[in-house]
Amino acid sequence: MSSPVSTVDPGSAAQRPAVPRSRVILASLVGTTIEFYDFYVYATAAVAVFPALFFTGENDTAKLLASMATFAAAFFGRPIGSVIFGHYGDRIGRKATLIGALLTMGVATFLIGMLPTFYQIGIWAPLILTVLRFCQGLGLGGEWSGASLLATEYAEEGKRARAAMWPQLGAPFGFILANGFFLLLTVAMQFGTAGHELGANHPFLVWGWRIPFLASVVMVLLGLWVRVKLEETPVFQRAEQQGEKVKAPVIDVFKTSWVQIVQGTFIMLATYVLFYLMTAWILSYGIGKPAAGGLGVQYRTFLILQLLAVLLFAAMVPVSGWLADRFGRRSSQLVITSAILLFGLSFGLIMDPAHVGTGTDASLPRILFFxxxxxxxxxxxxxxxSAILPELFPTNVRYTGSGIAYNVASILGAAITPYIAVMLNSSYGVGSVGLYLSFAAVITLVALWFSPETRHVDMYAVGTPTP
Known part of the structure; x- marks a missing residue:
């Protein structure tokens, strides 16, 4: 196992500027919430709206797949975003780079809300949609690692994981805002099965779907206001003052910290597989026709169950930070990942149609429990x-290294997971989807086993990790 940086932190507290803790929390939380809101609002529209407005043909399945292909484009933009924004984050600072990442995502999301449909500009509509979705990926690729560094590099010694949990809350908060907004709109505008029958003339498909995209500009302005008022992190300031920045962070991180990139990528793998099974795939499984291997639950009913479950996601994020500070990052994650492995083995027992039922006979309490x-x-x-990955890397390549690991994991664990799960379920049943999750958990357990404990690393340290 390798030790990423020194565990001695002499005088770091004295060098920490007097920045209100509430401002740091708000700056890290509001940005990731906005970014994830923008990301999820597209995911919802990719199922309910875009197949009807941006893709042509008689085959609904083919149109849905085309729409989901644009959804996947963002996952390939995220590693590129982590490289671009990571370079500037390690070269010019965390603050300015975070503002750039937020603007990239915000402008792309707003333009999607203004985009003419296929019926207005033809093939240019899906092409521009794909480009804008890619830009969303670029923005999110630079946002997460920057927000995590903002939280961890300002944190008090011994409380770093609890401080780092604030940007992580952006994921459940963004999911709740995006899906809740769409749920309210579809109910208010009576868009459902009947709405689809009315085709592109339904008000929701004409203009209603644009509201969540356009509304994001308000949150982006709030995020910019918060971040402009923030100072540069003390860790980066010291590296800058002592001339410890590198000229090409991307090249340097692969020369000095490639082991940590591999470790970080696979440490995140099970987390990504779990999340996209519990959000993207489970929705398609829950509302899918029983004849095709689904449960046949009403769309709105299942979406409400998901929103209720996401509240537990949000509630457990602070608990995770406390456990990591109390028992260590590696030890707590080894136990939690083992639990994920066991959870994967339970898919067939809990969610097989023979046990949970289908259609009106489906057991909603059982589904909610799952x-x-x-x-x-x-x-x-x-x-x-958001504490573990940044702690693997020294200061001068931390933004780049943590961002690359996080976003490469998104391709391996998120971009392909819903497709693999659909194929496994259609061929072998829901139990095989759980085995896929368990397999990912095994890989993460191996990565954790060979990774160092980073609870006491010195965030001010700059240097070359020893493989």
Whole structure:
């Protein structure tokens, strides 16, 4: 196992500027909430709106797949975003780079809300949609690692994981805002099965779907106001004052910290697989036709169950930070990931149609239990990741290294997971989807076993990790 940086932190507290803790919390939380809101609002529209407005043809499945392909484009933009924003984050500072990441995501989301449909500008509509979705990925790729560094590099000694959990709350908060907004709109505008039958003439498809995208500009302005008032982190300031910045962080991080990139990527793998099974795939499984292997639950009913379960996700994020500070990052994650492995083995026992029922006979309490169990584990594993990944890297390549690890994991664990799960369920049943999650958990357990404990690392340290 390797030790990423020195564990001695002489005088770091004295060098920490007097910045109100509430301002740091708000700056890290509001940005990730906005970014994840923008990200999820697209995911919801990709199922309910975009197949009807941006893609043509008689085959609904083909249109849905085309729409989901644009959704996946963002996952390939995220590693590129982590490289671009990581370079500037390690070269010019965390504050300015975070503002750039927020603007990239915000402008792309707003423009999607203004985009003409296929019926107005033809093939240019899906092409521009794909480009804007890619830009959303660029923005989110630079946002997460920057927000995590903002929280960890300002944190008090011994409380770093609890401080780092604030940007992690942006994921459940953004999910609740995005899906809750769409749920309210579809109910208010009576958009459902009947709405689809009315086609593109339904008010929701004409203009209603644009509201969540356009409304994001208000949150972006709030995020900018908070971040402009923030000072640069003390860790980066000291590295800058002592001339310890590197000229090419991307090149340097692969030369000096490639082991940590591999470790960080696979430490995040099970977390990503779990989350996208509990959000993207489970929705398609829950509302899918029983003849096709689904449960046949009403869309709005299942969405409400998901929103209730996400509350447990949010509640467990602070618990995760406390556990990581109390018992260590590695030890707590080994236990939580083992629980994820066991949860994967339970898929067939809990969610097989023969046990849970289908259509009007489906057991909603049983489904809710399954969702809350998965989301509880998600909060426990996700909450401390914003401390674990940055702590693996020294200051001068921390933004770049943690961002690359986090976002490469998003391709391996998120971009392909819903598709693999659909194929496994259609061929072998829901139990095989759980085995896929358990397999990912095994890989993460191996990565954790060979990774160092980072609870006491010195965030001010700059240097070359020893592989």
């Amino acid at each position: 969702l809350t169990l998965g989301m509880t584990l998600m909060g426990l594993t996700f909450g401390s990741m």
